[in-house]
Amino acid sequence: MPLSHPRRSALSEQVIAALRTQITSGEWPVGSRIPTEPELVEQLGVARNTVREAVRALAHNGLLDIRQGSGTYVVATSELAGVMHRRFAGADPRHIAELRATLESSAAKLAAERRTDKDLKQLDALLLRREQAWESGDAEAFVAADTTFHLAVVAASHNDVMTAMYADLGEVLRDWLREDVGGQLTPETYMDHSRLVDAIRAGAADTAAVEAAAYPLLCRPGRFTASGG
Numbered sequence: 169m170p171l172s173h174p175r176r177s178a179l180s181e182q183v184i185a186a187l188r189t190q191i192t193s194g195e196w197p198v199g200s201r202i203p204t205e206p207e208l209v210e211q212l213g214v215a216r217n218t219v220r221e222a223v224r225a226l227a228h229n230g231l232l233d234i235r236q237g238s239g240t241y242v243v244a245t246s247e248l249a250g251v252m253h254r255r256f257a258g259a260d261p262r263h264i265a266e267l268r269a270t271l272e273s274s275a276a277k278l279a280a281e282r283r284t285d286k287d288l289k290q291l292d293a294l295l296l297r298r299e300q301a302w303e304s305g306d307a308e309a310f311v312a313a314d315t316t317f318h319l320a321v322v323a324a325s326h327n328d329v330m331t332a333m334y335a336d337l338g339e340v341l342r343d344w345l346r347e348d349v350g351g352q353l354t355p356e357t358y359m360d361h362s363r364l365v366d367a368i369r370a371g372a373a374d375t376a377a378v379e380a381a382a383y384p385l386l387c388r389p390g391r392f393t394a395s396g397g
Contacts, residue, residue, distance in 0.1 A: 183222035191231055191242055201239040249336040256340045264344045269381045276380035278325035280373040287324040291365050294320050307353055311346050359383055
């Protein structure tokens with residue numbers, strides 16, 4: 169439905185809020201191209217300049233990336249995630265792997281101690297989705313399924329601060345995984361995550377921590393050659 173028409177500044181804030189909701193709700197997932205400017209004008213019932221101003225504001229905040237000749241894409245789900253992505257996009261891959269290992273190991277240990285039946289059902293479903301994505305041969309689908317699975321592991325820790333931080337680092341970690349996997353799925357880049365889920369289900373906190381820590385550091389040969397590793 170078209171938005172109401174209060175004064176210009178308030179209207180701009182309304183449009184920014186509406187677009188942000190599309191992003192944070194998952195309606196426009198990270199990596200997707202948002203509707204074109206004319207489409208947004210029609211959907212929201214506001215002037216083109218107002219839409220343009222809102223899109224630029226969200227691009228400035230790091231949620232959107234305006235690519236000339238291609239469109240505007242979602243790159244983060246929050247302002248903090250956008251800052252994280254800009255700050256760490258060019259970081260040493262070894263450091264990203266070590267950060268991921270540290271966060272996921274701590275989260276997996278807590279998940280083994282705190283997981284609920286609902287958490288286990290979610291992990292089983294996402295593990296299956298991850299397997300199906302791998303079998304499809306679609307590298308981007310696998311990256312999406314894998315990152316969703318790992319976020320669910322962290323969420324099962326029931327530590328809201330840790331989960332929020334991990335989610336805000338999501339696109340940085342997704343970029344890392346995308347680079348690690350490459351354009352094609354090959355046997356040497358596959359890692360079985362069933363042992364991690366089994367450890368969480370069994371309440372084996374130390375085992376879950378070890379399993380989670382190992383995955384980010386088990387890279388293909390030459391992964392860290394730029395760092396001297």
